[in-house]
Amino acid sequence: MKHPVRELLLFLITGLLFTGSLQADDYVATGSTQEEARKNLALSILANVSSEVREETQVNTHFFSSFFTGQSISETSETHISSRQESNITLTSVRISPNPEGGYTARMDKEAFRQDARQTATTLQTRCAIAQLPSSWDQLQSTAATCLFEVETALGMASIAVPEAVEPLTDLRKQLQETTSLGRLQVASTPDRPFRVDQRLRKESGTTLRLPAGAYTLVWEAGNGYCQAEQQITLEAGETLSVHQQIQAYPRVAFNSETPNARLEVNGQQRQLTQALEFSDCRGSLSYRLSNAHDQESGNLQLEPGMDREITINLLTRQDIDHLNRLNTSFRNSQSYRLLLGYSHASDYDPSYRFRAERLHFFKALRLGYGGMFSFGSENEEYELYTQAALQLTHWGSKPLHLGSSLGLIPYVGVELGVGRHERSYAGGSLYRYGEEEDFQRDYLVWRYLLGTEIILDPSLALTFQGHLGRTQEESAEFALGINFKFD
Numbered sequence: 001m002k003h004p005v006r007e008l009l010l011f012l013i014t015g016l017l018f019t020g021s022l023q024a025d026d027y028v029a030t031g032s033t034q035e036e037a038r039k040n041l042a043l044s045i046l047a048n049v050s051s052e053v054r055e056e057t058q059v060n061t062h063f064f065s066s067f068f069t070g071q072s073i074s075e076t077s078e079t080h081i082s083s084r085q086e087s088n089i090t091l092t093s094v095r096i097s098p099n100p101e102g103g104y105t106a107r108m109d110k111e112a113f114r115q116d117a118r119q120t121a122t123t124l125q126t127r128c129a130i131a132q133l134p135s136s137w138d139q140l141q142s143t144a145a146t147c148l149f150e151v152e153t154a155l156g157m158a159s160i161a162v163p164e165a166v167e168p169l170t171d172l173r174k175q176l177q178e179t180t181s182l183g184r185l186q187v188a189s190t191p192d193r194p195f196r197v198d199q200r201l202r203k204e205s206g207t208t209l210r211l212p213a214g215a216y217t218l219v220w221e222a223g224n225g226y227c228q229a230e231q232q233i234t235l236e237a238g239e240t241l242s243v244h245q246q247i248q249a250y251p252r253v254a255f256n257s258e259t260p261n262a263r264l265e266v267n268g269q270q271r272q273l274t275q276a277l278e279f280s281d282c283r284g285s286l287s288y289r290l291s292n293a294h295d296q297e298s299g300n301l302q303l304e305p306g307m308d309r310e311i312t313i314n315l316l317t318r319q320d321i322d323h324l325n326r327l328n329t330s331f332r333n334s335q336s337y338r339l340l341l342g343y344s345h346a347s348d349y350d351p352s353y354r355f356r357a358e359r360l361h362f363f364k365a366l367r368l369g370y371g372g373m374f375s376f377g378s379e380n381e382e383y384e385l386y387t388q389a390a391l392q393l394t395h396w397g398s399k400p401l402h403l404g405s406s407l408g409l410i411p412y413v414g415v416e417l418g419v420g421r422h423e424r425s426y427a428g429g430s431l432y433r434y435g436e437e438e439d440f441q442r443d444y445l446v447w448r449y450l451l452g453t454e455i456i457l458d459p460s461l462a463l464t465f466q467g468h469l470g471r472t473q474e475e476s477a478e479f480a481l482g483i484n485f486k487f488d
Contacts, residue, residue, distance in 0.1 A: 027108040034096050037106035041094070045108075045160055088127055088150050090119045110161075117157035121165035124154050130175050137184055137210075141238050148176040178212070183235035185209045187218065189245040193229075195220045213237040218245070225250050227282035227305035248305030250278045257290060259315040265289045279303055294321050295399070316405055324400040327408030330459035332394055334486060336360050338371075338464060342480030349424040349474055352380040356480065358388075367392050367412060379425040386446050390414025392454075408456030418446040422473045447471045460486040 029044045031037035093112030097105050126132070128147035134140050151173045158165040185208070187195060192205035196219050203209065205220075215234050222228040226247045235241050254276040255264050264271045266288050271277060279286065282305050289298040295316035301309070316324070340356040358371030367390045375382035392412035394401060401409040421444060452466030461483065468478040 025110055027110060027113065028105060030099065030103055030105050032103045034104050034106075037096060037104040038094065041106040041108060088120065088123045088147075089153055090116045090123070092116060113157070114161040117154070117161040118165065120150075120154045121158050121162055121169055124151055125168055125172060128172060128176065130179065133179070137240065141180065141182075144176050144179040148173065148180055151176060181213050181237045182210045183213050183237055184240040185211055185216075185233070185235055186240065186242040187245075188243070189220055189229070189247050191226065191247060193220045193223075193226060193247050195245075211235055213239075218243065220245055220247055222280070222282065225278070227251075229305075248282075249308075250280055250282060251303040251305065251307035252276045252278050252309070253286065253301065253303075253307070254310045255288065255290065256310065256312045257314055258312075259292055259295075259317060262290055262292050262313075262315055265291075290315060292317070294318055314405070316399075316402075320405040321400070323406065324402045324408050326459055327456040328394040328400045328402075328410060330486075331362050331392075331408075331410055331454065331456065331462065331484075332364050334362050336362070336462075336484050336486040338369075338482055338484045340464065340466065340480040340482035342466075342468070342478045344375075344468075344476045344478040346424065346470075346474040346476035349426045349476075350378060350380060352382060352424065352476070353377045354382065354478065354480070356482070360484070362392070365391055365393070367414070373420070381423040382420065384418055384420030384446050386416045386418025386420070388414055388416040388450065390450065403455060408454075408462075410454040410456065410462075412453070413451050414449075416446065416448050416450055416468070419444055420446045420473075424474050442472055445472050454484055 027041060027045050029037060029040035031040045093109045093116060095107045097107070099105055124147065128151060133143050133147075151169055155166065155169050155173065158169055187203065187205065187207055187209070189195070189205045194202060194204055196202050197209070197211070197216055199217070199219065201209070213236055215232065218231045218233060220229040226249055229245050229247050231243065231245055233241065233243060254274060255266075255271070256274050257264075262273060264273050266277060267286060282303060284303050286301045286303055287298070288301065288311075289296060290313045291297075292315050297313050297315065301311075336359075338356075338358040338360055340354075340358070342354040342356065344352040344354055352375045354373050354375050356371055356373045358369050360367055360369040368388070370385075370387045373382065373384040373386070390412040391414060392410050394408075394410050401411070403409050448468045448470040450466060450468050452464060454462040454464055456462045462485075464480070464482040464484050466480045466482070468476075468480070470476050470478070
């Protein structure tokens with residue numbers, strides 16, 4: 001193949017760079033040292049080609065000049081290669097002589113250079129053919145890198161002296177570049193599962209692949225009780241990358257219940273209790289419902305690969321419902337007494353400990369009461385008389401609210417209104433007026449919100465958890481614990 005700028009190159013080669021000059025049968029260049037003269041000779045031979053040739057032989061100039069200056073392959077190449085005892089490059093016709101005015105002249109016979117270039121091209125096409133390279137990975141990469149270095153150099157020679165050798169050398173260079181750009185990928189999984197590379201190449205676990213450098217997606221196939229797995233990797237040229245993937249089993253869920261005659265539905269289908277259910281979808285939402293004649297419980301579960309869950313749900317029986325109804329209805333139409341111990345906090349004031357005694361009346365969803373409070377255990381002096389009204393919830397539909405199967409639950413929310421005197425201490429003393437002037441509504445009126453719940457232990461006894469938020473006086477927040485009891 002004729003190079004498109006061959007004639008231009010042959011013409012421009014007569015104008016050497018630096019201080020070089022060309023005689024009839026020689027390439028000539030000068031330099032202050034022998035090494036510089038050799039280098040200038042190489043640069044002069046390869047100079048002034050078109051931009052296309054320069055782009056193709058930019059690296060070749062470096063390689064080509066390296067042989068002129070006598071440097072070894074390992075010294076001049078940035079690519080990791082191993083030195084070989086014998087080079088495939090033939091370059092025998094450079095002569096160095098001192099100049100009378102100082103410095104040196106490097107001279108090369110044109111015809112001898114052509115013969116060297118032709119011999120080099122022939123040798124490389126034989127010895128560096130892909131089929132002749134070693135099969136082992138490390139030796140393959142080392143030999144291919146060395147051959148690529150020499151082919152780049154030979155292309156520089158052939159583009160000047162043996163144009164017909166440029167095309168086969170260019171093809172060989174491309175093959176060597178592809179070889180040196182490969183990385184080695186070793187893929188394994190536990191358990192062994194087939195995998196695909198970028199959804200194209202299907203291989204078995206334990207395979208070693210040679211792939212061009214780049215980013216890849218490895219996907220292990222689902223099946224035989226195991227979920228699909230995926231991993232992103234980046235493979236570098238010349239690298240050996242080992243990848244091991246732990247394959248997760250299908251998610252398994254077992255539902256248990258000690259309730260007699262309980263029925264299980266999973267994703268709308270009847271299923272067997274205590275039996276471990278396996279889901280090949282691996283990811284997604286699972287809905288379940290456990291029911292009997294008196295109670296039911298439903299929910300959703302997010303599936304994940306490798307999940308192994310056991311869920312136990314105990315439903316209410318007829319006996320449980322009757323027991324809870326007795327507990328909760330005992331506080332729907334009755335009267336009780338309540339004792340509370342509370343902790344009060346207000347910004348800028350010392351905390352206060354409070355004791356409350358109350359009398360309560362229950363009318364189904366309504367509770368009314370009255371009581372008194374005084375503080376203790378601090379320098380604060382607080383006294384109150386108040387009434388309260390609250391709404392309570394004992395059932396949700398026909399089902400009593402409960403904790404487990406033996407404790408009733410009655411939440412409530414309401415307000416308290418009364419009168420009192422709160423003298424709160426602070427860093428500068430104490431006060432009972434919370435403004436510049438005395439104001440009855442602000443300083444003596446008690447008005448607060450309350451929120452609480454009763455845990456019913458038996459029809460005559462309950463534990464109380466209650467919170468208050470005051471809207472007058474020091475506007476304190478209070479949390480209280482207590483007991484609620486009845487007398488027959």
